[in-house]
Amino acid sequence: MLKNILFFSCLFISFFSKAQELKSPSEFLGYELGTRFTRHHQVVEYYNYLAKTAYDRVQLIEYGKTNEYRPLLLAYISSAGNMQDLEKIRQSHIANTDGTGDPSKAIVWLSYNVHGNESVSTEASMLTIFDLLTIKSDYLENTVVIMDPCINPDGRDRYVNWYNQHKNTPFEVDPNSKEHHEGWWSGRSNHYMFDLNRDWAWLTQKESQQRLPYYQKWLPHIHVDFHEQSVDSPYYFAPASEPFHEVITDFQRAFQVTIGKNHAKYFDANGWFYFTKERFDLFYPSYGDTYPMYSGAIGMTYEQGGSGRAGLGVITENGDTLTLKDRIAHHYTTGISTVEVAAKNIAALNSEIRKFYAPKNYKYNSFVLSGNDDQLRKLTSLMKEHQLAFSYTNATTLKGFNYTTGKTGSFKTKEGSILVSTKQKKGTLVKVLFEPNAVLSDSLTYDITAWSLPYAYGLEAIATKVIIDGNTSNTVAEVNNTDLNKNAYGYLTDWNGMDDARFLAELLQKNIKVRTAQEKFTLHGQNYEPGTLIITKGDNEQIVDLGSTLENLAKKHHKKLNSVETGFVDRGKDFGSDDVKMIAPPKIAVLTGEPTNTLRYGEIWHFFEQQLMYPMTALDTEYLSEVNLETYNVLILPDGDGYQSFLDSSMQEKINDWIDKGGKLIAMGSSLSGLADKDWISLKSKKMAKDSTFIQPEIYGDVAREEMKEEITGAIFKTKVDNTHPMAFGYNEMYFTLKLGNNAYHFLEEGSVAYIEDNSKPVAGFAGSLAQKKMKNTLVYGVQELGEGSIIYMIDNPLFRGFWENGKLFFANALFMVN
Numbered sequence: 001m002l003k004n005i006l007f008f009s010c011l012f013i014s015f016f017s018k019a020q021e022l023k024s025p026s027e028f029l030g031y032e033l034g035t036r037f038t039r040h041h042q043v044v045e046y047y048n049y050l051a052k053t054a055y056d057r058v059q060l061i062e063y064g065k066t067n068e069y070r071p072l073l074l075a076y077i078s079s080a081g082n083m084q085d086l087e088k089i090r091q092s093h094i095a096n097t098d099g100t101g102d103p104s105k106a107i108v109w110l111s112y113n114v115h116g117n118e119s120v121s122t123e124a125s126m127l128t129i130f131d132l133l134t135i136k137s138d139y140l141e142n143t144v145v146i147m148d149p150c151i152n153p154d155g156r157d158r159y160v161n162w163y164n165q166h167k168n169t170p171f172e173v174d175p176n177s178k179e180h181h182e183g184w185w186s187g188r189s190n191h192y193m194f195d196l197n198r199d200w201a202w203l204t205q206k207e208s209q210q211r212l213p214y215y216q217k218w219l220p221h222i223h224v225d226f227h228e229q230s231v232d233s234p235y236y237f238a239p240a241s242e243p244f245h246e247v248i249t250d251f252q253r254a255f256q257v258t259i260g261k262n263h264a265k266y267f268d269a270n271g272w273f274y275f276t277k278e279r280f281d282l283f284y285p286s287y288g289d290t291y292p293m294y295s296g297a298i299g300m301t302y303e304q305g306g307s308g309r310a311g312l313g314v315i316t317e318n319g320d321t322l323t324l325k326d327r328i329a330h331h332y333t334t335g336i337s338t339v340e341v342a343a344k345n346i347a348a349l350n351s352e353i354r355k356f357y358a359p360k361n362y363k364y365n366s367f368v369l370s371g372n373d374d375q376l377r378k379l380t381s382l383m384k385e386h387q388l389a390f391s392y393t394n395a396t397t398l399k400g401f402n403y404t405t406g407k408t409g410s411f412k413t414k415e416g417s418i419l420v421s422t423k424q425k426k427g428t429l430v431k432v433l434f435e436p437n438a439v440l441s442d443s444l445t446y447d448i449t450a451w452s453l454p455y456a457y458g459l460e461a462i463a464t465k466v467i468i469d470g471n472t473s474n475t476v477a478e479v480n481n482t483d484l485n486k487n488a489y490g491y492l493t494d495w496n497g498m499d500d501a502r503f504l505a506e507l508l509q510k511n512i513k514v515r516t517a518q519e520k521f522t523l524h525g526q527n528y529e530p531g532t533l534i535i536t537k538g539d540n541e542q543i544v545d546l547g548s549t550l551e552n553l554a555k556k557h558h559k560k561l562n563s564v565e566t567g568f569v570d571r572g573k574d575f576g577s578d579d580v581k582m583i584a585p586p587k588i589a590v591l592t593g594e595p596t597n598t599l600r601y602g603e604i605w606h607f608f609e610q611q612l613m614y615p616m617t618a619l620d621t622e623y624l625s626e627v628n629l630e631t632y633n634v635l636i637l638p639d640g641d642g643y644q645s646f647l648d649s650s651m652q653e654k655i656n657d658w659i660d661k662g663g664k665l666i667a668m669g670s671s672l673s674g675l676a677d678k679d680w681i682s683l684k685s686k687k688m689a690k691d692s693t694f695i696q697p698e699i700y701g702d703v704a705r706e707e708m709k710e711e712i713t714g715a716i717f718k719t720k721v722d723n724t725h726p727m728a729f730g731y732n733e734m735y736f737t738l739k740l741g742n743n744a745y746h747f748l749e750e751g752s753v754a755y756i757e758d759n760s761k762p763v764a765g766f767a768g769s770l771a772q773k774k775m776k777n778t779l780v781y782g783v784q785e786l787g788e789g790s791i792i793y794m795i796d797n798p799l800f801r802g803f804w805e806n807g808k809l810f811f812a813n814a815l816f817m818v819n
Ligand SMILES: [Zn+2]
Pocket: 115, 118, 197, 226, 227, 228
């Protein structure tokens, strides 16, 4: 009844705003919302319809397209008067974050369905926008709501199409029915099987890259990421759980409570269950709640029970029936309640976001970084996307913390080093992404506990309290090849980063033959490192204009080429030596399907297609036994659980034979559990030592914490590298690895390439005391030669979430450099 009264009053005051003509989602779609899943194109049609019909209060933009060409949308909603001044409102809001102006509006950003199979969110978004335009339009008088109806349309349509194909008619609530069991590739991830709710900071995916500029343009006061959790859980909303990152302000904490209490009021009135302050923490910076938090917003995750399990209706473990309509009602309620709280707290939100962006005093004022050009280029482009200001320094001596040595003292920095300071508008985000080790208030967390970018990018770095004046222009000259002799005997270029790998990948695809030096050499007075690429006229007589072709490709991949007039080196091996090897173009197969993990397979898929630009064949485990492996010379086993049974004796024999004849197997993560300790495998697993001081916990409530002694939750470890091995060409003698779990293997008798020595305390992040002991003297990367071929062991995953830039060359080495 209340609803009707509000509806009519609304009609009266906005007679000319056509609210009375607006169709609800059910009226527009032709079925009652919650009785079917709405496919993305229909969602797009409804939003288009609203933008056309309520054009004075809705502005719709397409901010990009997904990998599968689905449109990505943002709807801006406010009162007709506000919408006429939308750009002014935005400018006034941004001015406030810069410390000027007197804004009078709140900006609320609601993001739906980042996980595709958490499929209620987009349905709820349609009801939410409709009611904001009709019965709840009062909230829009001083609020701008920005709605992203679906962050991940590829994943959501994957789920919805799958569900529509498999559902019973009418839908079946028995949880055993097929419609409640998505297959191997669920709708959660995007096209490349990436989790978009782990990608806000790293921006490896198209959806994130296209969305972020709009987020930066607005820097909302509040950001909500709508999710679903397991089908038997009730509803979760803010306040979040510990650990909180230390940069989160008292106001951000307190306002989460304010919002949570408002939601609770509505949930209590309806007799609905919910929980707060548990499970969902605020630490890892790449989520849809933390990234907004570190950008000054009240960032929140809301979790309905359901996800890909729930379908249109399902019986939960309590014996209740959970329907899609219930799920819509809950997400609708928290969405509207969030806007309500914002509309009632305009002054506080505006004064607090201004404070958030005011200059702060953090432990370190400056980070000074130098190193490999490829990594620096990649890092500066990431900083630009996050609108982090940086400059360049002169060579100097600085007191501070040295990331490589782990020591504090005085260090010399190089001319043209990159300087990024916390004394800037986005200083908080700088601190979070660059500081050596984030303070962890509680080891029980949902995700990895270390991500420091200097380690991820393998850079020399100093963190210092000193405030440094940098130069805005880079004094280091851009790469150019204007001096290249187009008719030289050969061309040489270094090998130490992903630009080099992309350059090589393109050369091989253009049928240009490339050799690589296995040892150091000197030519024309210049030193060259192992891994140097050697492209000679003699190897490539079939290529017309080799010099010009190389010059163009070098420009594209930021490569410096040296032309040489002889293959007779001053020191080392001549180009005709057996130790200068021809690189065989790899013909690559990657295992997919059960038992591989979709996320881990997706990282490899994305690496080949979007990072290396080199073709691969996906071989499904369902028919692998039928495939003649001799078509390929590289086979990659992605991480996954269940390899012990997949790699049965006949599969092992097949793979062993193929390696014997020259195949190269790259086995990653848990795929090693199916290989280690077999008699043809030199990799031996290491067990967790029982701690003599370990006492079984007496207090039942302490069990989770005791178990943490054996865990590693994404921590960074220092490793020793044998960079004379082709698997480590282009690396220094030290490498920082991101370790995701406690699986450990002993050194190989031969071919240990990267490994943890006696000091197994992580440089950043959490590792329990027993896990640290277990990591002593264990392998990270190794190569076993077997017959004509080899097996490459990758215990840690250098492609994890696509952000550990400095590990990617190990993967490229495995493809191109190892025999
Ligand atoms: Zn989710």
